[in-house]
Amino acid sequence: MTSLPFVLRRLGHSLLVIALTYVFVYAVLFFLPGDPVASRINNPQNPIPADQAGAILEYYNLDKASIEQFWISVTRLFSGDLGYSLATGRPVADLIQQGLGDTVALAAVALLFTIVLALGVALGAVFAPFAPLRKLFAVLPVLALSTPGFLIGLLLLQVFAYQLGWFSSIRDEGVKSLLLPAITLAVGVNAPIAQVLIQGLRKAYGEPFVTVLRAQGVPEYRIITGHVIKNGSIPAVTLLGLTIGDLLAGSVIAEAIFSRAGLGFVTEQAVRAQDGPVVQAIVMIVAIVFTLVNLVTDLVYPLIDPRIRTAPKPVAVTVAPTQKAAVS
Amino acid sequence: MTDSTLVTSPASAPFRRFAPGGPTRRAIAAFRGGGRVADAAAVLFLALLGVAILWPGLLTAYDPLEATPGTTLAGPSLAHPFGTDYLGRDLLSRVVFGTSRTISASLLAVTIGLGVGSLLGLLAAYFGKWVDVIVSRVIDVLLSIPGLLLSMVVVVALGFGATNAAIAVGIASVATFTRLMRSEVLTVTNLTFVEAAHHIGAKRFTVLFRHVLPNSYSAVLSMTALQFGASILWIAALSFLGYGAPPPQPEWGLLVAEGREYIVSSPWLTLLPGLVIVLTVLSISRINSIFSSTRKD
Numbered sequence A: 001m002t003s004l005p006f007v008l009r010r011l012g013h014s015l016l017v018i019a020l021t022y023v024f025v026y027a028v029l030f031f032l033p034g035d036p037v038a039s040r041i042n043n044p045q046n047p048i049p050a051d052q053a054g055a056i057l058e059y060y061n062l063d064k065a066s067i068e069q070f071w072i073s074v075t076r077l078f079s080g081d082l083g084y085s086l087a088t089g090r091p092v093a094d095l096i097q098q099g100l101g102d103t104v105a106l107a108a109v110a111l112l113f114t115i116v117l118a119l120g121v122a123l124g125a126v127f128a129p130f131a132p133l134r135k136l137f138a139v140l141p142v143l144a145l146s147t148p149g150f151l152i153g154l155l156l157l158q159v160f161a162y163q164l165g166w167f168s169s170i171r172d173e174g175v176k177s178l179l180l181p182a183i184t185l186a187v188g189v190n191a192p193i194a195q196v197l198i199q200g201l202r203k204a205y206g207e208p209f210v211t212v213l214r215a216q217g218v219p220e221y222r223i224i225t226g227h228v229i230k231n232g233s234i235p236a237v238t239l240l241g242l243t244i245g246d247l248l249a250g251s252v253i254a255e256a257i258f259s260r261a262g263l264g265f266v267t268e269q270a271v272r273a274q275d276g277p278v279v280q281a282i283v284m285i286v287a288i289v290f291t292l293v294n295l296v297t298d299l300v301y302p303l304i305d306p307r308i309r310t311a312p313k314p315v316a317v318t319v320a321p322t323q324k325a326a327v328s
Numbered sequence B: 001m002t003d004s005t006l007v008t009s010p011a012s013a014p015f016r017r018f019a020p021g022g023p024t025r026r027a028i029a030a031f032r033g034g035g036r037v038a039d040a041a042a043v044l045f046l047a048l049l050g051v052a053i054l055w056p057g058l059l060t061a062y063d064p065l066e067a068t069p070g071t072t073l074a075g076p077s078l079a080h081p082f083g084t085d086y087l088g089r090d091l092l093s094r095v096v097f098g099t100s101r102t103i104s105a106s107l108l109a110v111t112i113g114l115g116v117g118s119l120l121g122l123l124a125a126y127f128g129k130w131v132d133v134i135v136s137r138v139i140d141v142l143l144s145i146p147g148l149l150l151s152m153v154v155v156v157a158l159g160f161g162a163t164n165a166a167i168a169v170g171i172a173s174v175a176t177f178t179r180l181m182r183s184e185v186l187t188v189t190n191l192t193f194v195e196a197a198h199h200i201g202a203k204r205f206t207v208l209f210r211h212v213l214p215n216s217y218s219a220v221l222s223m224t225a226l227q228f229g230a231s232i233l234w235i236a237a238l239s240f241l242g243y244g245a246p247p248p249q250p251e252w253g254l255l256v257a258e259g260r261e262y263i264v265s266s267p268w269l270t271l272l273p274g275l276v277i278v279l280t281v282l283s284i285s286r287i288n289s290i291f292s293s294t295r296k297d
Helices: A004-031 A036-041 A050-060 A066-078 A092-127 A131-146 A149-163 A176-205 A208-216 A220-232 A234-257 A263-272 A276-304 A319-326 B003-007 B023-054 B091-127 B129-143 B147-158 B162-172 B174-189 B192-200 B204-215 B218-240 B252-260 B268-296
Strands: none
Touching (some): A004 A066, A004 B129, A004 B147, A092 A131, A092 A220, A092 A234, A092 A276, A131 B268, A149 A176, A149 B252, A149 B268, A176 A220, A176 A234, A208 A220, A234 A263, A234 A276, A234 B147, A263 A276, A263 B147, A276 B147, B023 B091, B023 B268, B091 B162, B091 B174, B091 B204, B091 B268, B129 B174, B147 B218, B162 B174, B162 B218, B174 B204, B174 B218, B192 B204, B218 B252, B252 B268
């Protein structure tokens, strides 16, 4: 199965990627021309008083060399200090803690919808009784891929909140108010998964073992539920792990439309205020979650599919052939 | 997936009533005819967008920025097919004049992604060793941040605006191109004719640009078309959030964002520009699939 050296190598690789991502994001946000700290202090619309500006300048050590600043930020990171928001002055850790729960709940519900939706569409596209119906199902992911996420959200809001009045667009109604944003996220995210699943199911359904099972007299639905889905959904499961990042990124738009105060909302505000430290922290959280999920998927892969003992290239599914396959 | 694979797909195997000449087969034939209609519609729609970019005055008689106070938030009518917005500006003319902004921004984004991405992929695959190691780590880093978030990071660094949003989306799509180009070039580099070219004594760069590059480009081109569609969506998303083109400009994503305020009373302000975005991206992917099926034949 998964050998220890392989696990260690993969773990080391993930840590390296996370470290390099930190360097990259830091470099983009703080090394590039247009220092966000300086531009925040000198913001003509909302200038910061001199004494506070002094504190900020001292905290960020702007008088020191870039490399030195970077080193200071890294040491602070390891002591649990994520820095302070440039826009509000609040600790970044607080802002994130506040929004994280909401967004994790949203992403979890959206992930559930994604699985249900992708499975439903793929089963319809491969096993629906009439060819035109199958084709209709196969076209759905293409349509979803061509529709901007914010349009899906606004449509849902218009129909279900304003026209039908089933949901409140402003009041927080607990779990109920999770539904529309979660569907918005799921529709956008499930399209590539559905496409890979369609391909996988088609391929599995053409394998000789299906003929053998049929010859044995196994009912068609048992072949599909018991064998074809198990065999055909493996690439899609891998892809499902990779969509975690997209769910978190997509929450920026979903939360903006449905006025939810999660991490996506914090991100939107931070980008609007060009609040470097907050953006950096959020991007790092998403990158870390994404890399770890990717790592776990890689390590679990041989357990799901015993045929693969050696390290497979995790993303056997490149975007191009997938989309090409479904865009007909 | 072409139509022929659908008909011969294993899924239809157990359903014997789908035999040739049966009623379902005729329905499929009709549906295939529908496919050709869709092809034609896609070409027509993109041609219309071309007109909107080159001669926007042909499609609309109104100034996209001119406010007429008397006709604010008018519904779609003959005079204003898309209705008017909260300042009484004709929405159709705003969509038409916005075409060139959105399309040129996406073009810039794809050019950056394709140029930088395929160059990196080419170098990594052809020179291998440490070049490949560095490029591969760069891809890993870029891919570990979701595209939309990555473009937001770049926007924070560069500042807001249509061009900056386009650059950001371009940078966010570099990794996709690099990864594809790298794998394509790796495949071609190991083919015998490339080896032969080396043995004949061709210089490294001659082999790279005369032999390897032309033979590894078709998948990347197909990817370019898809990424073009994706760029339109990303740029629209960035301007929807307010990071792209500034407000008086008629950019598609911005039009949807402006319409959002009036979605209860005037839903067409949101839906019609949104529909144009969807149709554009759909048409591009349709055209791409036509081209990729002819390339395969």
